[in-house]
Amino acid sequence: xxxxxxxxxxxxxxxxxxxxxxxxxxxxxxxxxxxxxxxxxxxxxxxxxxxxxxxxxxxxxxxxxxxxxxxxxxxxxxxxxxxxxxxxxxxxxxxxxxxxxxxxxxxxxxxxxxxxxxxxxxxxxxxxxxxxxxxxxxxxxxxxxxxxxxxxxxxxxxxxxxxxxxxxxxxxxxxxxxxxxxxxxxxxxxxxxxxxxxxxxxxxxxxxxxxxxxxxxxxxxxxxxxxxxxxxxxxxxxxxxxxxxxxxxxxxxxxxxxxxxxxxxxxxxxxxxxxxxxxxxxxxxxxxxxxxxxxxxxxxxxxxxxxxxxxxxxxxxxxxxxxxxxxxxxxxxxxxxxxxxxxxxxxxxxxxxxxxxxxxxxxxxxxxxxxxxxxxxxxxxxxxxxxxxxxxxxxxxxxxxxxxxxxxxxxxxxxxxxxxxxxxxxxxxxxxxxxxxxxxxxxxxxxxxxxxxxxxxxxxxxxxxxxxxxxxxxxxxxxxxxxxxxxxxxxxxxxxxxxxxxxxxxx
Amino acid sequence: xxxxxxxxxxxxxxxxxxxxxxxxxxxxxxxxxxxxxxxxxxxxxxxxxxxxxxxxxxxxxxxxxxxxxxxxxxxxxxxxxxxxxxxxxxxxxxxxxxxxxxxxxxxxxxxxxxxxxxxxxxxxxxxxxxxxxxxxxxxxxxxxxxxxxxxxxxxxxxxxxxxxxxxxxxxxxxxxxxxxxxxxxxxxxxxxxxxxxxxxxxxxxxxxxxxxxxxxxxxxxxxxxxxxxxxxxxxxxxxxxxxxxxx
Ligand code: SF4
Numbered sequence: 011x012x013x014x015x016x017x018x019x020x021x022x023x024x025x026x027x028x029x030x031x032x033x034x035x036x037x038x039x040x041x042x043x044x045x046x047x048x049x050x051x052x053x054x055x056x057x058x059x060x061x062x063x064x065x066x067x068x069x070x071x072x073x074x075x076x077x078x079x080x081x082x083x084x085x086x087x088x089x090x091x092x093x094x095x096x097x098x099x100x101x102x103x104x105x106x107x108x109x110x111x112x113x114x115x116x117x118x119x120x121x122x123x124x125x126x127x128x129x130x131x132x133x134x135x136x137x138x139x140x141x142x143x144x145x146x147x148x149x150x151x152x153x154x155x156x157x158x159x160x161x162x163x164x165x166x167x168x169x170x171x172x173x174x175x176x177x178x179x180x181x182x183x184x185x186x187x188x189x190x191x192x193x194x195x196x197x198x199x200x201x202x203x204x205x206x207x208x209x210x211x212x213x214x215x216x217x218x219x220x221x222x223x224x225x226x227x228x229x230x231x232x233x234x235x236x237x238x239x240x241x242x243x244x245x246x247x248x249x250x251x252x253x254x255x256x257x258x259x260x261x262x263x264x265x266x267x268x269x270x271x272x273x274x275x276x277x278x279x280x281x282x283x284x285x286x287x288x289x290x291x292x293x294x295x296x297x298x299x300x301x302x303x304x305x306x307x308x309x310x311x312x313x314x315x316x317x318x319x320x321x322x323x324x325x326x327x328x329x330x331x332x333x334x335x336x337x338x339x340x341x342x343x344x345x346x347x348x349x350x351x352x353x354x355x356x357x358x359x360x361x362x363x364x365x366x367x368x369x370x371x372x373x374x375x376x377x378x379x380x381x382x383x384x385x386x387x388x389x390x391x392x393x394x395x396x397x398x399x400x401x402x403x404x405x406x407x408x409x410x411x412x413x414x415x416x417x418x419x420x421x422x423x424x425x426x427x428x429x430x431x432x433x434x435x436x437x438x439x440x441x442x443x444x445x446x447x448x449x450x451x452x453x454x455x456x457x458x459x460x461x462x463x464x465x466x467x468x469x470x471x472x473x474x475x476x477x478x479x480x481x482x483x484x485x486x487x488x489x490x491x492x493x494x495x496x497x498x499x500x501x502x503x504x505x506x507x508x509x510x511x512x513x514x515x516x517x
Numbered sequence: 518x519x520x521x522x523x524x525x526x527x528x529x530x531x532x533x534x535x536x537x538x539x540x541x542x543x544x545x546x547x548x549x550x551x552x553x554x555x556x557x558x559x560x561x562x563x564x565x566x567x568x569x570x571x572x573x574x575x576x577x578x579x580x581x582x583x584x585x586x587x588x589x590x591x592x593x594x595x596x597x598x599x600x601x602x603x604x605x606x607x608x609x610x611x612x613x614x615x616x617x618x619x620x621x622x623x624x625x626x627x628x629x630x631x632x633x634x635x636x637x638x639x640x641x642x643x644x645x646x647x648x649x650x651x652x653x654x655x656x657x658x659x660x661x662x663x664x665x666x667x668x669x670x671x672x673x674x675x676x677x678x679x680x681x682x683x684x685x686x687x688x689x690x691x692x693x694x695x696x697x698x699x700x701x702x703x704x705x706x707x708x709x710x711x712x713x714x715x716x717x718x719x720x721x722x723x724x725x726x727x728x729x730x731x732x733x734x735x736x737x738x739x740x741x742x743x744x745x746x747x748x749x750x751x752x753x754x755x756x757x758x759x760x761x762x763x764x
Pocket of ligand 1: 564565577582
């Protein structure tokens with residue numbers, strides 16, 4: 011396990027390590043190591059958090075190395091007797107801004123040098139309870155020429171709550187700031203308070219309903235790792251099939267809603283209908299259109315049978331035939347191209363700087379795709395080639411979905427042609443014995459991007475801490491940047507082109 | 518134009534002609550039925566992650582159940598999930614499914630004011646508020662309006678402002694941070710108005726029922742007009758529930 015320089019432990023995706031094997035560095039060493047690692051292009055930070063231990067706070071940072079499929083785990087301890095103050099790393103590595111804000115909000119640690127330690131989600135267990143969700147300190151500009159537009163938290167339409175504050179010069183948006191936290195339900199706390207495996211599994215399913223499969227896969231990944239269960243590759247392949255179906259379904263719905271926003275009704279309706287085909291298949295497999303109850307730890311209640319395989323083939327060809335015909339027309343419509351092209355652009359440099367992941371990275375020429383860089387056994391057996399587009403505008407995000415759908419269908423076909431689902435997979439485990447004093451990390455490429463779950467156990471294998479990171483944690487910043495110098499009326503198409511998660515962020 | 522017509526032709530007829538008569542195919546889990554079979558009641562009760570099962574007599578409380586199916590996997594001779602999607606009701610006690618009693622879940626029509634039927638029967642405009650929802654009920658509420666289900670044909674629609682609305686549909690366990698916004702929205706809806714809880718999270722808090730990050734105080738003071746169980750409820754559960762309330 012231990013690496014040569016002994017500065018950090020090295021894990022693979024879904025791997026675990028004894029907490030004693032993670033060297034505890036001084037903050038100086040920790041920060042210089044984190045900064046050195048993150049200055050390399052192949053590395054990015056997948057998680058960084060602190061949790062209370064006896065007499066102080068333990069800090070854990072997970073840095074993924076995309077070239078060699080490694081995850082470096084670094085650690086640092088801040089005794090409670092010392093001032094709760096650490097020099098901010100954000101000025102050097104901008105992408106860490108949100109993690110430091112989160113640690114500040116939860117534990118009250120100060121990070122001198124951080125541009126602005128704003129609240130992240132007004133979590134129930136935050137250190138400073140005097141500030142309420144309505145007291146968010148928005149950035150403002152004093153000027154007689156400018157005005158502010160506030161939208162939310164409750165929006166028009168069936169959509170989750172968030173508050174958007176625009177600073178405008180006439181129609182022109184100079185700055186957009188998004189305040190979240192309204193959806194905070196105490197997910198991580200509930201994960202610890204619930205005692206049975208199934209209850210926790212259901213919590214994971216509820217992190218973000220549109221990413222039920224993604225988040226529950228990450229949960230299963232850390233649990234199996236901590237329990238030392240090796241699942242069969244076939245089960246991992248079945249899970250990946252569910253994951254790709256989730257991707258196809260939501261991508262299709264997003265294409266449909268982008269069509270709605272340019273008043274292209276044919277696209278809006280028929281892409282919507284095509285999504286129904288996919289989610290109804292998922293329902294016919296596990297009884298739920300969003301895949302709730304599909305993913306369980308150590309096994310499944312809904313093995314992918316040969317009959318499923320035949321039906322999925324049929325569903326896909328029906329879907330694809332119509333999708334291709336319609337997409338062929340939609341993506342060439344002058345009214346669509348005009349509206350989406352060159353609007354809401356995030357440059358490659360910005361995308362890297364703010365640490366975007368998943369689609370928000372790939373649309374801006376940044377290859378971040380866990381399926382290729384930290385593949386689970388299913389994607390090791392059946393390789394997935396990520397789609398990367400150069401431009402970073404709304405049209406790129408619109409196009410990326412089309413291309414990823416195509417790619418996912420090809421991947422599914424390859425699996426179904428080659429994988430023999432001869433024996434049904436095992437049934438799930440009722441309870442698990444987790445290794446004591448260990449840490450496990452799981453990365454899953456959900457349809458939005460990289461999902462990271464980290465779990466730590468204490469003495470006797472009790473769950474001691476659970477950290478969830480939805481891709482939206484990074485990507486909301488990309489939406490804010492997209493809006494700069496656009497007209498305020500460009501907000502809806504930009505917002506939909508990202509379709510980020512409120513509940514996954516607010517937890 | 519020809520291309521468009523072709524696309525429509527190839528897509529075929531997708532809308533469901535009669536939403537009140539359609540069934541959802543298995544393995545969809547709708548209304549459970551509990552047999553009189555003798556099983557280890559303690560084990561049955563303990564296998565439920567939502568504390569939805571009580572014993573003597575064995576019953577499942579759909580206000581808490583998230584339809585995970587665990588009880589039916591473990592005790593197939595005792596619990597069976599039918600594909601009956603008609604689960605919505607206006608009386609919370611109707612959500613208690615007892616062993617040996619396999620009747621449908623219905624609305625208590627006598628409890629619905631006549632005004633509701635006459636005023637909203639042909640046009641119902643709703644405001645949706647997600648208060649800690651996980652975006653799954655929201656997903657299905659959106660689906661109610663798509664070309665497959667087309668709830669708009671009954672005059673039921675979601676609107677942008679509470680001032681234009683005849684009721685509020687709540688999803689999510691009502692997070693502390695959304696409690697005030699929800700109350701303001703509810704107060705802004707002119708009377709007569711409907712209060713509808715959609716999904717297990719809204720009805721009982723769901724898996725987050727014990728979380729300290731919730732504030733469900735508003736629910737204590739408001740009369741609920743419709744409970745729509747499920748995690749999330751199927752669009753047909755939602756639509757038929759609404760229709761039975763206003764028609
Ligand atoms: S299906 Fe409902 S009653 Fe049965 S175990 Fe799951 S939550 Fe409990």
